[in-house]
Amino acid sequence: MKKEFKVIADLLPKNVRVLDVGCGDGSLMSLLIKEKNIEARGLELIEENVKKCIYKGLSVIEGNAETELHQFPNQSFDFVVLSQTLQAFYNPEKVLKDLLRIGKSVIISIPNFGYWKVRTSLLFFGKMPITKTLPNTWYNTPNLHMCTIKDLFHFCLEKNIKINKVIGINENRTSEIKKSNLETKNLFSKLGIFLLS
């Protein structure tokens, strides 16, 4: 199981309603249902993944989060989860606004472009970084708006989005990120998970 999903599951209370935007094959939803008795719904773009979810008995809507989030009413979920896709939207700001409208709280994870290996790759090799969390080359990456943990942190402050918790993941270690340790955590976390409201 992905460490990221474990962290997300730990952030969620039991018996709540969760919308998983970009739910993939439903792994996270299955985990949340099993461990937290959560009422989970998914939105997924890729047809093959949609079917995998359906076969598992998960509730999933085939659709594009960029254009189809409007179908979900205001505050209709306790939590909305967006795992590693914010950077792939044409307009991440609009999507994030929509997520905050639909969910009472929002959990967003991002691959951290500020991670030291990413930085050194660009600095020493002069090439766009390819890592486990950023496996694509510059010409076929779905990521349009890469950002760092620090970027998203500042973005939330600027837009008056309440940051309830930020967790950094590096391999199997997790740590809480605060204003005071933001610089170091931004350097040593592969992934950042934000709990916003």
Added chain:
Amino acid sequence: MSDKLENIKKLNISKPLLLDCKQTVKDFFLAYETYGKLNEFKDNAILVFHALTGDQFVSGINPVTKKEGWWVTAVGPGKAIDTNKYFVICANVIGGCMGSWGPKEIDKKTNEPYGLNFPVITIRDMVKAQETLLDHLGVEKLLCATGGSMGGMQLLQFCVTFPNRTFSAVPIACGTSHSAQNIALNELARQAIMADPVWDKGKYFKKNTQPKNGLAVARMVGHISYLSEKGMQEKFGRKLQEKADYEFSFDADFQVESYLRHQGYAFVERFDANSVLYITRAMDYFDLSRQFKGGLVEAFKNQKTKFLVISFSSDWLYTTKENKDTVIALNASGADVSFAEIKTDKGHDSFLVNEPEFLKTLKGFIDSMHIKFKNEKRI
């Protein structure tokens, strides 16, 4: 045809049914068929609603037409809806012509077929009649109910009118109301029938005949709308029908013409022209939001049923957008809804033909719902 209808299963509904047109009927027949066995826990029943020209003979060989059941691709032993596992029920809609109470049945008041004296019925009337069948068969709660096209419209109506009667539902290629384009196409079909002099204001039965030409044209309209532009082009193109050159006449030179004529006139053998009028009218009147002051959100309020809406990418009769509107309404009402669009060139017909991705999705959903329903029921 009627003599062949005597041996089919019929339920006499004695409970009075108040129709939407305000007439009350009682003691009328609902013809139906079942496949597979209801298990001891009664958690394996699936109700299928048929489309405009369908009937109760979903699978196997239709005993009246001697042809394969209309949904033999999806229903049967080992099929997506596996009759070794599930108990499948399908009833001929009222207004139909496969043994259920319809315009060609005898009106006890006049001792001759109803013809246009048959009341104008609605999708809701059809569904209410079918609910009685569930009581008769001892099915309190269905595992699943499904249907495509008009079958899907009946299903949505069924879920709204009887919110707790099915655990899950798969509306296929349908919408919550009939669009202007669909009403227009239905009107074309009706006009074709009524323009046939044999129709005689619906009294053709007196001469023991049918407005064959009008009915065949009506069916041709349907067949064009069930295919996609691309599918039709690939299937027929400009191919000629068993000839090397044009005949410079109005015979069926092109294969597509021959196909339409064949489909049109084959239909005449098994369907009643007045039934087409009544059933298409019921489809046109269908509008779920009109039944509720608060619109669709109100209609779907408190739904416990788990929905899977399926659309087909090349369906221009009930487009993906229309199907998605149903999903949006269900979502807005807080219902549990899944949605999948099947990418195919086969048009609206996709649910009736062998479309593997569709069948896999249908099977995957129903099987997973069965596990959930068992867990809910047997604990």
